[in-house]
Amino acid sequence: MTSSEELHKRRGAAVARGVGSTISSYVDHAGGGTITDVEGRQWIDFAAGIAVANVGNSARRVVEAVKAQVERFTHTCFMVAPYESYVAVCEQLNAITPGDFEKRSALFNSGAEAVENAVKIARHATGRPAVVVFDHAYHGRTNLTMALTAKNMPYKHRFGPFAGEIYRVPMSYPLRDGGLSGAEAAARAIEMVEKQVGAENVAALLIEPIQGEGGFVVPAAGFLPALREWATAAGVVFVADEIQTGFCRTGQWFACEHEEVVPDLITLAKGIAGGLPLAAVTGRAELMDAVHVGGLGGTYGGNPIACAAALASIETMRELELTCAAQRIETVMAARLRTIAERDPRIAEVRGRGAMLAVELVQPGTLVPDPAATAAISAACHAAGLLTLTCGTYGNVLRFLPPLVISDDELARGLDILDAAFG
Known part of the structure; x- marks a missing residue:
């Protein structure tokens, strides 16, 4: 060997x-x-x-599901010749993500791709350009998601210029916040948005309920609910990036559930498919369906092998x-x-x-x-x-x-x- x-x-x-x-x-x-x-x-x-x-x-179920799917077919492209497993994954995601409203999902390849599509959907649905993100955030390595990501080295260094209309505000970081409560930290961020961007210009507020690469920062209690309340009042799409926190990782199916925060859109990847590349955006039907036919998709998005793995993974999460x-x-x-x-x-x-x-x-x-x-x-x-x-x-x-x-x-x-x- x-x-x-x-x-x-x-x-x-x-x-x-x-x-x-x-x-x-x-x-x-x-x-x-x-x-x-x-x-x-x-x-x-x-x-x-x-x-x-x-x-x-x-995982046994994942291995068996992948083997069975490989023997049937490996790819047709859902946008060309669709198949049941893509639909079944979307049904599962619509059911298990927070919120009792009608939902739709779309499948992609990576977390960064999911985030990009969430931004596309929010901008299209609202007709607004601006996206608000937070200090210490990590959202990916593509051009748009590098703009959304806070840390320069190694993610952004000398890769610019980056996409515009991205605005960064302070995160609730209890260790380094000087004793600010969650409500106070949210008020600080909201004031900055309203003064420097204008709520009427904001399409989406994008946040990791627990930051990942930024340091596993858990915001103070009340921070996320206050932002959710403001976004609703301002007509801003609240996007929870649950790419690292999702699928039982934090002791709930999704981390925003710890404070009963219900996002408008949720981005998913990582734990979704037992190691196979799959990602998703799930959210309110009226937002997801606002995009014209052909506006969402990709050659490999919702690949049948990855979909089979995702269904088996979700079943395993429930069973165990x-x-x-x-x-x-x-x-x-x-x-x-x-x-x-x-x-x-x-x-x-x-x-x-x-x-x-x-x-x-x-x-x-x-x-x-x-x-x-x-x-x-x-x-x-x-x-x-x-x-x-x-x-x-x-x-x-x-x-x-x-x-x-x-x-x-x-x-x-x-x-x-x-x-x-x-x-």
């Missing part, structure tokens, strides 16, 4: 340098809460492919009660993280919901970010057999996204490694 070292050499000669990887070992197989490389070395997985493998990397699994993971993991924080003054905060948790590292006694310590601890985890990720505007957040099917033993072993990495 080809070694990781040999594969890394081949990669250097074949793969563009701009495509990075967290570890240098190459995967042979994965499942449950572990990943095994080509040399047989195993990692406990606290990344889940960046919140994609919620049902695991080789993965919202409850995420809550159990939070109970175990958050308690352990707080124990580590009690002895390590570099940890300024433990935060997150469900199986989407993080610690923010700072120089002790301050709020000065410590990205060097964050990188060193993550590297120590990798060396000891635990796959972790970093994130945050300041590069000082360790984030944890275990598969929701991780076993109690795998979770405990991973936490032991993390504990040792902090020293």
